[in-house]
Structure formats: C-alpha cells, structure tokens
Amino acid sequence: KAGVTQTxxxxxxxxxxxxxLSCSPISGHRSVSWYQxxxxxxxxxxxxxxxxxxxxxxxFPGRFSGRQFSNSRSEMNVSxxxxxxxxxxxxxxxxxxxxxxxxxxxxxxxxTVT
Amino acid sequence: DQQVKQNSPSLSVQEGRISILNCDYTNxxxxxxxxxxxxxxEGPTFLISISSxxxxxxxxxxxxxxxxxxxHLSLHIVPSQPGDSAVYFCAAGDDTGRRALTFGSGTRLQxxx
Numbered sequence: 001k002a003g004v005t006q007t008x009x010x011x012x013x014x015x016x017x018x019x020x021l022s023c024s025p026i027s028g029h030r031s032v033s034w035y036q037x038x039x040x041x042x043x044x045x046x047x048x049x050x051x052x053x054x055x056x057x058x059x060f061p062g063r064f065s066g067r068q069f070s071n072s073r074s075e076m077n078v079s080x081x082x083x084x085x086x087x088x089x090x091x092x093x094x095x096x097x098x099x100x101x102x103x104x105x106x107x108x109x110x111x112t113v114t
Numbered sequence: 115d116q117q118v119k120q121n122s123p124s125l126s127v128q129e130g131r132i133s134i135l136n137c138d139y140t141n142x143x144x145x146x147x148x149x150x151x152x153x154x155x156e157g158p159t160f161l162i163s164i165s166s167x168x169x170x171x172x173x174x175x176x177x178x179x180x181x182x183x184x185x186h187l188s189l190h191i192v193p194s195q196p197g198d199s200a201v202y203f204c205a206a207g208d209d210t211g212r213r214a215l216t217f218g219s220g221t222r223l224q225x226x227x
Contacts, residue, residue, distance in 0.1 A: 033213040043217035056214045090157050105157030
C-alpha cells in the first residue's frame with residue numbers, strides 16, 4: 001500500500017507570494033491533517049479535513065487555508081507568505097477522524113521563503 | 115505554554131541496553147498518547163500508542179507506560195539497536211480532536227554499537 005504522498009518535496013518562494021501544497025492520503029483513509037514543523041515551535045497542528053469538511057483548526061492565521069477533494073486528496077494554501085512561514089509542512093492521514101487510529105505522515109514539503 | 119514536554123533533548127545508549135524516553139504533560143483533558151520516531155528527511159513514523167484507560171502497552175521491543183496521576187509517560191526500548199537512532203516525539207490528544215495532536219519537542223536517541 002502506498003504511503004502518504006506530498007508534493008512538491010521542496011519549494012522556494014518570495015515573501016508576499018502564495019503557495020499551494022498537495023497531499024495524497026493512504027488509499028482508504030478519509031481524514032487528512034496538516035502540521036507545520038519549525039525548529040522553534042516544533043510540530044504544530046494546522047487543520048484537519050474529513051469528508052471534504054474542515055473539522056478542526058489550529059491556532060494559525062487565516063492566511064493558512066486548506067481543502068479536501070472527494071477522493072480525499074488535500075491541498076493547503078498559504079497566502080502573502082512571510083519569512084516565518086519557512087518550515088516543513090507535513091500531511092498525515094488516518095482511517096477515520098474520530099477513532100484512535102494513528103496518523104500516518106508523509107515526508108513533508110520543505111518551504112523556504114526568501 | 116508547552117502542554118507536552120520532553121525535557122531531555124538527547125539520549126545516548128549502548129546497543130543491547132534499555133532506552134527510556136520521558137514525556138510530561140500538563141493538560142488533564144489529554145486521554146490518548148502516542149510515540150513517533152523521525153529520521154532526517156522523512157516524516158514521523160507511528161510507533162505505539164496508549165489510551166488513558168490503560169497504564170501500559172507493549173509492542174515488541176517497545177513499551178509505553180502512562181502514569182496519569184503524575185501526568186507522565188515513558189517509552190522503553192529493549193533491547194536498543196543502532197537502527198533505533200532517531201528523534202522520538204511524544205504526542206497527546208483529547209476527544210475534541212483526535213487528529214489535533216500536541217507534540218513534544220523531541221528527544222534525539224543515539225544507540226552506540
């Protein structure tokens with residue numbers, strides 16, 4: 001079974017631009033979550049999508065948004081990029097959003113904002 | 115305010131010995147705890163989890179212990195192997211959002227051959 005796939009692996013953007021990251025969950029997984037990892041703040045929850053609906057949201061500004069498609073694939077978008085948005089963005093999928101099935105992470109997209 | 119804390123940034127252990135990684139939490143609403151392992155340039159890999167209704171869960175060489183009164187959990191790896199060298203994160207969740215996990219800052223484990 002293929003794991004969680006994130007594209008692209010690396011991205012360099014300029015301050016003020018916007019970016020879209022993509023995530024394909026494990027086949028059959030319906031919940032997709034996004035996390036940001038930085039050296040200073042560690043791993044922080046961004047949001048979770050289930051059945052194309054955002055079910056939970058972390059403490060990030062509105063510049064961070066996402067969506068989920070009917071095939072469970074998900075995208076996240078960051079608008080008006082700031083230098084502090086440079087981070088590893090991790091997508092994780094799980095079978096369902098309410099049970100205790102663990103998150104399975106992709107290898108992430110490394111975003112650098114210059 | 116760090117709700118999940120891993121106070122040891124690094125740990126070095128000899129191959130074959132026991133590795134003990136510790137994690138403390140402050141939020142009494144947390145009722146589900148997990149450990150993840152992360153290699154460089156890869157995403158975290160799930161290792162083992164425990165629900166607050168248990169105080170111990172085992173999976174092969176990995177055992178997680180939960181002490182709810184002390185708000186403390188630990189991961190024991192026995193015996194430790196060089197391939198276990200990685201960064202280990204503990205994470206916690208509550209029933210308001212099973213996917214909105216709160217992670218600790220990680221402990222880098224190095225297993226010396």
